[in-house]
Amino acid sequence: MLVRGVINEVQAITSQLIPTQLQAFLLSKLGGLYSNRSSQMTLLIDEYNGYSINELYEASEIYLQTKITPSMQRLKVSKGPRDKKVAVTIEKGEEVIDVFEEIQLKWGVTCVESKDQNQGKSEKRVIELSFHSKYMEKVINSYLEYVMVSKAIKEKNQVVKLFSLGDMCGRGDMDGSWGSTNLDHPATFDKLAMDPVMKKELIDDLDRFVRRRNFYRKVGKAWKRGYLLYGPPGTGKSSLVAAMANYLKFNVYDLELSSIYNNSELRRLLVSTRNRSIVVIEDIDCSIELQDRQAGGYEEGNRQFTLSGLLNFIDGLWSSCGDERIIVFTTNHKDKLDPALLRPGRMDMHIHMSYCTPSGFRILASNYLDITSHNLFHEIDQLLIKVEATPAEIAEELMKSEDVDIALEGLIKFLQNKKLGSGKLDSDGEEAGSRRKMKAMDECDIEVAGEWGGWE
Ligand SMILES: Nc1ncnc2c1ncn2[C@@H]1O[C@H](COP(=O)(O)OP(=O)(O)OP(=O)(O)O)[C@@H](O)[C@H]1O
Numbered sequence: 532m533l534v535r536g537v538i539n540e541v542q543a544i545t546s547q548l549i550p551t552q553l554q555a556f557l558l559s560k561l562g563g564l565y566s567n568r569s570s571q572m573t574l575l576i577d578e579y580n581g582y583s584i585n586e587l588y589e590a591s592e593i594y595l596q597t598k599i600t601p602s603m604q605r606l607k608v609s610k611g612p613r614d615k616k617v618a619v620t621i622e623k624g625e626e627v628i629d630v631f632e633e634i635q636l637k638w639g640v641t642c643v644e645s646k647d648q649n650q651g652k653s654e655k656r657v658i659e660l661s662f663h664s665k666y667m668e669k670v671i672n673s674y675l676e677y678v679m680v681s682k683a684i685k686e687k688n689q690v691v692k693l694f695s696l697g698d699m700c701g702r703g704d705m706d707g708s709w710g711s712t713n714l715d716h717p718a719t720f721d722k723l724a725m726d727p728v729m730k731k732e733l734i735d736d737l738d739r740f741v742r743r744r745n746f747y748r749k750v751g752k753a754w755k756r757g758y759l760l761y762g763p764p765g766t767g768k769s770s771l772v773a774a775m776a777n778y779l780k781f782n783v784y785d786l787e788l789s790s791i792y793n794n795s796e797l798r799r800l801l802v803s804t805r806n807r808s809i810v811v812i813e814d815i816d817c818s819i820e821l822q823d824r825q826a827g828g829y830e831e832g833n834r835q836f837t838l839s840g841l842l843n844f845i846d847g848l849w850s851s852c853g854d855e856r857i858i859v860f861t862t863n864h865k866d867k868l869d870p871a872l873l874r875p876g877r878m879d880m881h882i883h884m885s886y887c888t889p890s891g892f893r894i895l896a897s898n899y900l901d902i903t904s905h906n907l908f909h910e911i912d913q914l915l916i917k918v919e920a921t922p923a924e925i926a927e928e929l930m931k932s933e934d935v936d937i938a939l940e941g942l943i944k945f946l947q948n949k950k951l952g953s954g955k956l957d958s959d960g961e962e963a964g965s966r967r968k969m970k971a972m973d974e975c976d977i978e979v980a981g982e983w984g985g986w987e
């Protein structure tokens with residue numbers, strides 16, 4: 532009403548003093564102010580939706596980065612230890628004006644104080660989007676879709692991130708939330724020494740998994756896949772997880788069970804992971820005292836964490852709230868795992884990472900020495916059939932010299948020493964080691980449990 536009164540008054544004065552064209556201009560400005568005030572709509576976009584990340588917030592942040600201009604006065608800049616570039620985002624108080632199909636939109640960032648039970652007061656960023664309310668439908672149905680595309684584009688070129696708990700360098704801190712750094716792990720499937728058939732099966736499985744969004748929808752299954760990687764230390768389990776992440780461009784969440792206090796914390800952390808991610812629980816046999824299962828939980832001080840809590844997460848409950856999730860367990864001792872974890876159908880694929888084979892050695896020789904053949908290869912192959920040496924051990928030997936001959940001779944010496952060592956340990960000498968090795972190589976290295984219903 533006040534504005535309307537002002538307009539009337541200005542109209543009266545201007546009609547006497549100001550030329551008609553200027554009058555129209557002034558009135559349109561004031562009229563605009565009036566109508567903006569009364570019919571403006573503002574959408575608030577919070578960073579979190581409960582515990583899970585609000586994808587629209589992320590998309591808006593990415594979109595706004597493309598709208599930054601030199602005329603802005605305050606910007607936020609940051610760079611993580613492994614980031615290649617400085618990230619620039621708009622700071623609270625700054626505004627971005629955008630036009631979409633003739634709709635004028637105004638973006639802004641504000642901060643609101645939020646109270647958290649554990650942390651006390653903290654500031655929360657909220658992105659605001661204002662426009663004329665008559666465009667609400669179009670903004671929600673078309674404009675926001677358009678903003679989401681910028682996120683999809685970025686995801687395609689995204690740097691794979693590694694999230695872990697209590698990471699001081701990232702956004703999380705010691706309050707038990709996820710912090711992130713770039714996963715700068717060079718591992719790729721090409722560079723991994725593992726059985727070529729197994730490697731191909733795994734890559735095919737991953738390809739099929741990401742392709743089948745509609746299939747999972749149709750059959751009513753959650754779009755998830757689980758892998759158990761087992762084998763001795765240094766056989767490439769962690770490297771394989773990195774290779775999977777680099778291949779799919781999925782983020783990795785390294786879930787350290789020993790820093791989790793109870794099932795609800797586990798649940799909260801898992802719910803706050805994003806889509807297109809791999810949750811990794813390393814050394815599952817050591818992380819949780821499985822034999823305590825009957826006793827009701829793993830307790831240390833006031834820690835209360837159960838295997839059944841973990842299995843519940845794998846099997847159900849929250850699982851329908853995310854898409855394109857992969858979970859990986861690694862262990863050095865598959866035999867020590869609780870049978871509940873190994874039950875058919877629980878993990879989609881059991882992948883055995885084992886000692887280095889002649890074909891694995893070819894890959895390492897090519898990685899480390901840049902060679903595909905050499906007259907010492909035959910001798911090394913013969914030794915590898917009899918001796919249990921991990922790819923990590925072989926890699927270490929190959930790194931000892933840049934001279935190919937010296938490096939390979941060093942490796943032969945290393946393998947011969949190992950053979951002698953294992954001969955002394957085995958009551959029946961070299962034969963036992965060799966038999967064991969052959970058995971390991973013959974073993975069905977990969978078990979596919981088929982389409983898995985565990986996470987529905
Ligand atoms: N299969 C492999 N192919 C290529 N490099 C490998 C392989 N296995 C191990 N390596 C080399 O050895 C290092 C250690 O391997 P990695 O950490 O992946 O083993 P791991 O199986 O996860 O061991 P742990 O059981 O101790 O966690 C890697 O960084 C890599 O350089």
Ligand SMILES: [Mg+2]
Nearest residue numbers: 768769770813
């Ligand atoms: Mg490992």
